[in-house]
Amino acid sequence: MTVIIAFLANILVAVAKTVAAALTSSASMVAEAAHSWADAGNEVFLLIADRHSAKPKDERHPLGYGRSAFVWSLIAAFGIFTAGAIVSVMHGIQELGSAEPVEDPVIAYVVLGIAFVFEGSSFLQAFVKSRRLAHQRGSSTWDFVLDTSDTTLRAVFFEDAAALIGLGLAGGSILAHQLTGEAVWDAAGSILVGILLGIVAVMLIRRNVAFLIGTTVSVGVRARAGLALLSDPEIERVTYLHLEYVGPNRLFVVAEVDLAGDAQEHDVAVRLRDLERQIESQEIVETAVLSLSVADEPSLEFDAGSGIR
Template identity: 75%
Template sequence: MTVILAFLANILVAVAKTIAAIITSSASMVAEAAHSWADAGNEVFLLIADRRGAKTKDARHPLGYGRNAFVWSLIAAFGIFTAGSIVSIMHGIQELSDTGPVESPMVAYIVLGVSFVLEGASFTQAMVRSRRLAKERGSSTWDFVLETSDTTLRAVFFEDSAALIGLAIAAGAIAMHQITGVAAWDAIGSILVGVLLGVVAIILIRRNIAFLVGATAAPKLRARVGTALLGLDDIERVTYLHIEYVGPNRLFIVAEIDLAGDAREHDVARRLRDVERRIEAHEAVETVVLSLSVDDEPSLEFARA
């Protein structure tokens, strides 16, 4: 729902900005139109990411299809955001030598104002959700958005943040053009919007690459998982723990454990499988693989998360 609302808002805003750009001949409005069309295109890729990543695991993909979400989000960040950035910067550079007056600036201000309201509504929804989830995990909102495996939420959060900042830049650039009569201010506004898009693109690209190549779990998540394992009656200690994201909010867990008691090998194998099934029943766990610890291996300790 978050992506769909953002997509509809971006389409309306993109059409309005495009019309305003034609009427005003403002470089900043052209950059903002490119920005919104890039955002709308990004939402399409995010919808594809959600759909492809939600497929259940099968024999060919025993860890599921969740990494599809990271792939499509990476394509969106690299292709759409980067394209919007290049268009905005190049157009701004071309318009630096323009000496024309501001045409119908009120049209630009009205469109920018309405866009700010629509983008603000979408950003508020993403912010509220991010704050709630960050609070549940004992993290700051900023750290949560950067570290979360929910690539859709992160993309919408940064997308809407950049949209609001870009609108302020465009309005300021047009105002300076109008006040000073120097058209370079408008062109500078276009360049700044392009730089902003480029920064957002780099952040999103880096985060998606990190998850695709197997980023290690954050210490707080590792502590929560380790504590949860030790909380099971069957597990006395944990000597090895590997946690990897295989999709948004989907974990692949490998652990070496010491089972309680001293049962026969046949019974131990059955107990291991039973513990695995119970762990995999958790909504955030895609697959778990458990093996037995050796007696002389040191136990892992987990700080309270």
């Protein structure tokens, strides 16, 4: 729903900005129009990411299709960089030597104001969701958005935040041009919007690449997983724990555990299988693999407040 709201908002805003850019001849408005069209196109990729990553695992994909969300989100981030950042910067540079004044700046201000309302509503929805989830995990909203495996939520959050800042830059640039009569201010606004989009795109690209090649979970997630394992009466010790994101909010869990008692090999195998199925019943777990600890392996200790010690 977050992505759909952002997509509809971007389409409406992109049309309005395009019309305003044509009527005002403003370089900043052209940059803003390119920004919104890039965002709208990117939301399509994010919708594909959500749909494809939700497919259930099968024989060819035993860990599911979750990582495809990172792939499609990576493509969307490249879209921001190429269709938004590069176009805006190049257009601004081309307009630096132009003496053409911005026509009917009131039109630009009205469209920017309307765009701020739409973009603000979309950002508020993403912010509220992020803050709620961050509170549940005992994290700040900023840290949660940066670290979350929900790549579509992060993309919408930062794209909408960049859109609001970009609107301010565009409006300020047009105002400076109107007050000074210097067209360079309007061109500079286009360049600044492009630089802003480039920064956001690079950040999103880096985060998606990190999840694609494998990134560690936070100490809090690791601690909660370890404590959850130890809370089971069947498990006395945990000597190894590997947690890897294989999709948005989907984990691959590998652990070595020491089971209570001294049962025979067949009974131990059955107990391990049952424990794996029990762990996999958790919504966040895609696949769990358990094996037995060796007696001389040190136990891992977990603390809910400080993670692993």
